[in-house]
Amino acid sequence: MEYHDSDTAKAVSNRVASFMDEVVIPREREALATQEPIPMAEIEDLWEQAKERELFAPQVSAEYGGQGLDFSDMLPSFEQVGRSLIGALALRANAPQEGNMHTLEMVGTDEQKERWLRPLVQGDISSAFAMTEPRQGGGSDPKMLQSTATRDGDEWVVNAHKWWTSDGLNADFYLVMARTDLDAHPYEGTSIILVPADAAGVTVVRNVPHLGGHGITEREGGHAEVKFENVRVPVENTIGEAGQGFQIAQMRLGGGRLTHCMRYSGMAERSLDIAKAYLSEREAFGTTLEEKQALRHRIADAETRLHAARTMVRHAARELDRSDARIEVAMAKMFTANVTQETIDLALQCCGGNGIGKDLPIAHFYENVRAFRIVDGADEVHRRSIARWAFEDVDEDEIENTLQFDEDLRVDELDE
Incomplete structure (x- = not known):
């Protein structure tokens, strides 16, 4: 079918399709046949090949190591990566990393981008987005959010119980949705706060068992249940403006x-x-x-x-x-x-x-x-x-x- 995508979108999509057919899908087939997970060293090798083909991190600007594609030009390529169980991962366009990169680049400070975005794009660190809570917390009705972050001087004190936190098992930092103004409507009093995984009070409780999961790679990020108990982080870790979460x-x-x-x-x-x-x-x-x-x-x-x-x-x-x-x-x-x-x-x-x-x-x-x-x-x-x-x-x-x-x-x- 002809969808009248731009010339750039077609060219990139064709290159991604070739990468999938020539490199990624054959490796996926081998892993399915042997049932041996693909080591992270091989995933990193796929990243290097994607860089050589100018396909790596298509959603991130060139300044931080990506391809800097416009959204519409990038979109058809995501259909090509979807054809493989490891397609998006091979391009470093996998969720939640892709969404967290976009969020940091969109509203992060220069310091946040240097400290967290740049190594995240390159795969040196990993991240997770922590929004969902066990009942009766935030889910389909986000107004039910129970997580809080109270300001104490120059620090936030974060208390939250999250689950379905994708890649939460191996995350180096979490973007945590928490209410920072309890007197305001949740839509106006909630913030996103970056919490390092090694901060005191952060506990990964378990990987939530779930339908699906192909076990095709060595490193499993899972969907973690995580508790944040009196976790202190600098106010400078607020992503964007407070209350704009x-x-x-x-x-x-x-x-x-x-x-x-x-x-x-x-x-x-x-x-x-x-x-x-x-x-x-x-x-x-x-x-x-x-x-x-x-x-x-x-x-x-x-x-x-x-x-x-x-x-x-x-x-x-x-x-x-x-x-x-x-x-x-x-x-x-x-x-x-x-x-x-x-x-x-x-x-x-x-x-x-x-x-x-x-x-x-x-x-x-x-x-x-x-x-x-x-x-x-x-x-x-x-x-x-x-x-x-x-x-x-x-x-x-x-x-x-x-x-x-x-x-x-x-x-x-x-x-x-």
Whole structure:
């Protein structure tokens, strides 16, 4: 399909596709066949190859070691990295690192960028985004946030209980959402505070067991439950302005939701490719399976809906360049999450026993795609925002942010 992406977007996407096909996917296949996790030294080697091809960290400016691509030019490449279980990681475009890099570059101070962003981009350190809380804390309704940070002189005293903190097991620092003004509405009295992992009072309780996770790399960042008990950090560790945490998080989420959509559509595309190849070779009841009309029609429906999802994401991206595009992003995210789940489910069904086996990546994709209808805003939360807009029963400014627990939970790096 021709989506009329810019020449830059097409050129970069083509180079990323070649890198995936020539280097990344073959290494992924080997890991699936041997069931031996890929050592981090090999991941770092992939980073070096990505740098040589001018593909490394496409979302970060050249000043800090990235490619400095505009969002629209970068977006098609995320579909290509989504075709591999380690695709985004190979380009250092994996969540939550990608989102945290964007946040620090967007609103961080010069000192914060030098101390934390530059080594984060290069892979010298790792990070996590700590927003979601166990019940009855912040989740789909972010106003329920219980975490607090109280100012004591030149320090914040942070008390928080978080979970679904992606990459939290190995993080060198956390971006913690906490209420800093209890007298203000949470949307106006919440801040993002950078907390080093080695600060006194930070405890990683456990890795939360979850659906999915392919175990394809040596280092698993997991989805940690973390406690912050009377943790003291300098006020200078505030990311952006105090009280602007939700606004910053919403800026982070809009683009993040769309990059996730493209990664999942890439995953669905590869699943369909595998299924179509299987159907063309597998014979049953006198003909190959690709000649069975019922399967042909279901593949046609999947291709159509996947095309619609890609088109919707690109439209939302164009609107995001001009406004917050909250409704367009909500529609694209909800629709794509359901389409990719249905498509991968169909691909698995078409491949039968080979589909549920883990010699192929489809079973991993199937486990991981289910989470996408919950993370980055559950279907129901997005539908609520869309319905309120459709019925025009509130002003747009009053439509609640659709922040969702663990906005960083993702398919490509569930265990990085």
